[in-house]
Amino acid sequence: MPSVQVEFNTEYQNAHRFPAWMALSVFSIVCLAAIGAESTRDERDAAIKWSLAVASMSMIVSFLAVVAYLMARGVFVGQTPETALVVFVLAFWGAGLPVIMNPSNGIAVRDDTVTNANLYFFSWLSLAATLFLGASLAQERTGMNVHEMATASPKTTRWFGLAASSLVVMGAAVRIFREVCEDALPVVQEGAFCKRSKLAISVGVVSFVLSSAVAYLSSQRSNAVMPILAETGLTTLLLIMWCFAVGYVTFGLTSPGSKIGNLYFATWISFILAVFLFGQAFRDYVSGRMNANSASDGPTAEDHQMHESTPEIPDDDQI
Incomplete structure (x- = not known):
């Protein structure tokens, strides 16, 4: 009876990607x-048909994965079939999301404004679910403990999140610049919008490069860690950059991210992540300084106390 209980728990502990597959199927629907x-049907052009194909294939694949988790867990979980399905949905959403989010296609976004909120948000959630599946499976295949890494270093997750949101800011801003400023008159190119x-x-390029480098170094299990003073300085720089970005990109009629869209959300998400990273780095810096001060003062006081409490041993002449 105890052996059966242990085997049952082990099987379900290995099914930590099952909720992600369930979520992906719901998001795809x-x-x-x-x-x-x-x-x-008559209004659907090539872009809309491709978007339908992406959502349909994602729904089918995720449903098959859910069935496999329930019916054939031993030959599916962490094996080649699950790897193939994860790669499949990653490729589909990686190729389908830019089409869905392209304002020129008018599917989820039109004129840099969200016109289909359900499609907009659940497409991003679908991509997030597939990225989690890919990262979880890759770490499992390489022998890493996903749950242990996630709980031990939430800061690394924030660095990866900042890298991803910075990449979205960079891509959205490049597209807007090409559409509005690249072939415009010099007076427009020199205006506030451009x-x-x-x-x-x-800001997106610099933040992506810095946060990607720190995220990669943080994810490596080595003895080399970033000095807390350097991390505090880096997070301070990123926070200042994103403060300016939020102010100049999302506020005002001449701002490219003033409308609800990818640039707006990604800019604010980057700013929030920068605030969290700075707060954590500053807290660690202050805590380290306090520990260093207490460590430097501790031995002196302790030695003084031991010196007072230790009785003097008389010399042989006194005896």
């Missing part, structure tokens, strides 16, 4: 329904 509700678009691109 919502995306499919959102696309179908906003267009008729200058702020360049600022968004610059």
Whole structure:
């Protein structure tokens, strides 16, 4: 009886990706329904048909994965079939999301404004679910403990999140700059809108490079760690950059990210992550300084106390 209980728990502990597959199937169904509700069969062009294909294939694949987890866990979980399905959905959403989010296609976004909220948000959630599946499976295949890494270093997750949101800011700002400023008159290129678009691109590039490097170093299990003073300085720089980005990119009529869209959300998400990273780094810095001060003062006081409490041993002449 005890052996059966241990085997049962072990099987379900190995099924930690099952909720992600369930979520992906639900997200895909919502995306499919959102696309179908906003267009008729006669109105569907190549972009809409491709979006329908992505959502449909994602729904089918995730449903098959859910069934496999329930019916054939031993030959599916962490094996080649699950790896193939994860790669499949990653490729589909990686190729389908840019089409869905392209304002020129008018599927989820039109004129840099979200027109299909369900499709917009659940497409991003579908991509997030597939990224989690890919990262979890890759770490499991390489022998890493996903749960242990996630609980031991939440800071690493924030660095990866900042890298991803910075990449979205960079891509969205580049697209806006190409559509509005690249072939425009010099007076438009020198205007506030184009200058702020360049600022968004610059901040996105710098933040992506720095956060990607720190995230990679943090994810490596080595003895080398970033000095707390350097991390505090880096997070301070990123926080200042994103403060300027939020102000110049999302506020005002001449701002490229003033409308609800990818640039707006990604800029604010990057700013929030920068705030969290700075707060954690500053807390660690202050805590380290306090520990260092207490460590330097501790031995002196302890030695003084031991010196007072230790009786003097008389010399042989005194005896």
